[in-house]
Amino acid sequence: MEVIHQRCCGLDVHKKTVVACVKTPEGKQIRTFGTMTVELEDLATWLGELEIRLVAMESTGVYWIPVYNVLEEGRRREELLVVNAQHIKAVPGRKTDVKDAEWIANLLSYGLLRGSLILDREQRELRELSRHRTILVREQADLMNRFHKLLEGANIKLGSVVTDIGGMSSMEMIEQLVAGNEDAVAMAGLARGRLKSKRQELEKALSGKVRSHHRFMLGSLLRQLQFLCQEIAVLDREVEERMRPNRRQLVAIEVMDRVPGIGLRTAESMIAELGTDMSPWPSHRHCASWAKICPGNNQSGGKRRSAGTGHGNPWLRHTLIEAARAAVRTKDSYMGAQYRRLKGRSRSKGGDNRAIVAVAHTILVIIYHLLKDGTVYQDLGKDYFEKRDREETAKRAVRKLERLGFKVTLEEAVAA
Numbered sequence: 113m114e115v116i117h118q119r120c121c122g123l124d125v126h127k128k129t130v131v132a133c134v135k136t137p138e139g140k141q142i143r144t145f146g147t148m149t150v151e152l153e154d155l156a157t158w159l160g161e162l163e164i165r166l167v168a169m170e171s172t173g174v175y176w177i178p179v180y181n182v183l184e185e186g187r188r189r190e191e192l193l194v195v196n197a198q199h200i201k202a203v204p205g206r207k208t209d210v211k212d213a214e215w216i217a218n219l220l221s222y223g224l225l226r227g228s229l230i231l232d233r234e235q236r237e238l239r240e241l242s243r244h245r246t247i248l249v250r251e252q253a254d255l256m257n258r259f260h261k262l263l264e265g266a267n268i269k270l271g272s273v274v275t276d277i278g279g280m281s282s283m284e285m286i287e288q289l290v291a292g293n294e295d296a297v298a299m300a301g302l303a304r305g306r307l308k309s310k311r312q313e314l315e316k317a318l319s320g321k322v323r324s325h326h327r328f329m330l331g332s333l334l335r336q337l338q339f340l341c342q343e344i345a346v347l348d349r350e351v352e353e354r355m356r357p358n359r360r361q362l363v364a365i366e367v368m369d370r371v372p373g374i375g376l377r378t379a380e381s382m383i384a385e386l387g388t389d390m391s392p393w394p395s396h397r398h399c400a401s402w403a404k405i406c407p408g409n410n411q412s413g414g415k416r417r418s419a420g421t422g423h424g425n426p427w428l429r430h431t432l433i434e435a436a437r438a439a440v441r442t443k444d445s446y447m448g449a450q451y452r453r454l455k456g457r458s459r460s461k462g463g464d465n466r467a468i469v470a471v472a473h474t475i476l477v478i479i480y481h482l483l484k485d486g487t488v489y490q491d492l493g494k495d496y497f498e499k500r501d502r503e504e505t506a507k508r509a510v511r512k513l514e515r516l517g518f519k520v521t522l523e524e525a526v527a528a
Contacts, residue, residue, distance in 0.1 A: 113222050114222070115221050115222060116222060116223035117166050117220060117221050117223065117511075118135075118136065118137050118221075118223065119134075119135070119136050119137075119162070119163060119164050119165070119219060120134075120135055120164065120166040120167070120168070120217060120220045120221050121133065121134045121135070121164045121166070121167045121168070121220075122135075122167075122168055122169070122213045122214065122215070122216030122217030122219075122220055123167060123168065123169035123170075123179065123213060123216065123220070124169075124170070124209045124212040124213040124216065125147075125169050125170060125172050125175050125176050125179055126147075126172070126175060126209070127147065127175050128146065128147055129144055129145065129146060129147065130144070130145045130146075130147060130152070130155060130179060131143075131144050131210055131211070131212070131213040132144070132145065132155060132158075132159075132213060133208040133210070133213035133214045133216070133276060134159070134160060134162055134217070134218040135218070135221050136164075140214075140217075141162070142210055142213065143158065147175070147178060147179070149178070149182065152178060152182040152183075153182060155182070155183075156182055156183055156185075157177075159183075160287065161464055162480065165187065165191050166191050166193075166220065166323045167183060167191065167193070168193040168194075168195055168216055168217075168220045168225050168227070169193070169194060169195070169216070169220075170194075170195055170197045170200065170216070171194045171195065171196060171202065171440065172463060172507060173196065175193055180192065180194065180230070182369070184233070184263045185329060185430065189232070190227070192226030192230075193220070193225055193226075193228075193229055194227055194228050195216070195225050195226070195227060196228055199225075199226065199525050200215070200225065200275060203226065213507045216371075223377060223418060228483075229392050229402065231387055232353075235375065235384075235387050237354070238351065238355070238383075238384045239353055239384045239385060239427075241347060241351050241354070241384070242351060242380060242381050242384035242385070242427075243349055243384075243427055244298060244347060245339045245344060245347040245348070245351065245381075246381065246427065246430070246431075248340055248344050248347065250342055251340060252337070252340045252341070252344065255259055255333060255336055255337055255340065256277060256278050256337075257367060258333060259277055259278075259330075259333055259337075260277060261284070262326065262329055262333065263277070263286075263320075263330075265326070266289075266320050266321055266322045266323065266347075267319075267320030267321040267322075267324040268289070268317065268318060268320040268322065268379075269316070270282060270285065270317050270318065271322075272317060273310055273313045273314055273317045274307065274310075274314075275404055278337075279306075279307075280304065280494075281303050281304045281307050283303055283334075284302045285299045285300075285302055285314075286304070286330055289318075289322055289326075289330060290327050290330045290334065292327065294322070296314075296316075296319045297315055298315035299314070299318045300312075300315045300318060303339060332397040348377075351380055351384075352380075354471070355380065355383070358388075358417075360388045361383055361388055364379070364383055364388045364482075364483055365379045365380065365383065367482050367483075367488065367489070368383075368479060368482065370488070370489045371435075371439075371475065371478055371479070371482075371489050372438070372439040372442040372447055372448075372491070373435040373436060373437075373438035373439025373440075373442065373447065373475065374435050374438075374443045374475070375438075378431060378434065378435050381427070381431045381434075382428065382431055382435075382479060385425060385427055385428040385431070386399075386428065386479070386483075388483055390480055390483050390484040393480070396476070396477045396480040396481065399476065399477075399480045400473055400476055402424065402425075403424045403425055403428050403429065403432070404421050404422040404423060404424025404425070404429065405421060405424065405428075405429060405432060405469065405472055405473045405476055406421060406473055407419055407420075407421060408420055408421060408422050409442040421469065429472075430473055432472035432473075432476055433468060433469070433472050435472065435475050436451075436468050436469075436471040436472040436474075436475060437468060439451075439471060439475065440452075440467075440468070440471055444493065444494045445491055445493075445494060446491050446492040446493060446494065446496050447471050447474060447475070448494060449468075449472060449493075449495070449497055450470065451467045451468070451470075451471050451496070453469040453497055454466065454467035454470050454471075506522060510522065
């Protein structure tokens with residue numbers, strides 16, 4: 113096999129050590145370094161002395177990140193490869209850290225490694241902030257479930273009357289419960305907006321068996337909720353401040369905000385995960401495959417078998433799925449029609465989830481073209497599939513009527 117890269121290095125990364133195998137025309141050298149910043153800088157200095165520019169390492173947990181942070185300085189992005197561990201599995205047998213580093217260096221020298229997409233430092237920082245905000249939002253949702261469980265334990269049926277117990281009226285009622293107020297009529301009077309029409313139901317729901325420990329725990333949950341709301345607001349401002357100087361990101365948010373199911377925070381999360389440069393993916397198919405939001409291939413002996421979507425970017429996938437669930441509820445939209453069409457075709461138990469994933473794939477394809485081509489989103493409409501499959505739609509309608517006992521004759525309408 114022909115050697116493509118004469119001078120390269122393979123790194124076997126662990127929590128406390130990094131084993132480096134350098135291949136040069138003069139021979140092979142192996143050294144072990146620690147993972148403290150000073151020790152990693154020694155590794156960078158050693159590679160510089162040997163004139164090694166091309167380096168590859170496995171994406172082992174989070175342990176590759178400190179190594180990448182040190183080695184990326186002074187290198188182009190394509191010269192520092194972080195490789196999926198599943199793509200470079202060695203032949204089973206004798207396994208040591210030194211052999212793993214040699215295996216990575218050999219594969220790299222023959223040009224057999226493909227690096228994962230690693231965004232620039234500024235984009236990675238934005239991604240970390242966005243993911244931290246997502247974690248806090250999930251904790252906030254978990255906290256609301258704990259509110260509901262605790263209220264049920266105190267015979268307070270607020271969740272049976274109010275759609276969202278995290279609303280302003282509900283929170284004021286809970287604060288009154290914590291303060292020791294047992295007057296259900298007075299607490300029901302705190303209802304606002306459309307909730308005013310449910311005062312009688314609220315009076316019944318707020319009459320419970322609230323004990324002292326219930327009040328104590330509700331107060332604790334209220335303080336936690338207040339803290340999370342404050343932290344999420346701070347993160348919102350930080351993400352907004354980091355995006356403000358970048359005109360491409362601001363334009364992308366404005367364009368993506370017009371897509372059904374995508375709001376401001378969703379657009380920010382998607383930009384944090386994808387960036388605004390679509391050049392790493394030659395087509396929308398490559399982008400969907402990278403995100404693992406499209407079906408996998410499992411074919412053997414000329415037969416296609418069921419294949420899942422695989423494991424890609426879980427943060428992007430979660431955001432796309434949430435956007436899809438919001439988009440299918442949009443009236444008179446293409447995505448709503450697509451969801452109903454696919455859900456109706458699938459008779460299996462997971463038909464709903466499959467349809468949602470398909471809509472999420474559609475949203476990703478739309479985003480790809482919006483950001484790459486600089487176009488504006490235009491909805492195809494709820495009747496797109498009927499117009500596209502006009503004859504098949506007519507035949508399907510005739511079959512339904514014939515099953516009901518009708519005799520149907522079709523005739524083209526004369527244009528006015």
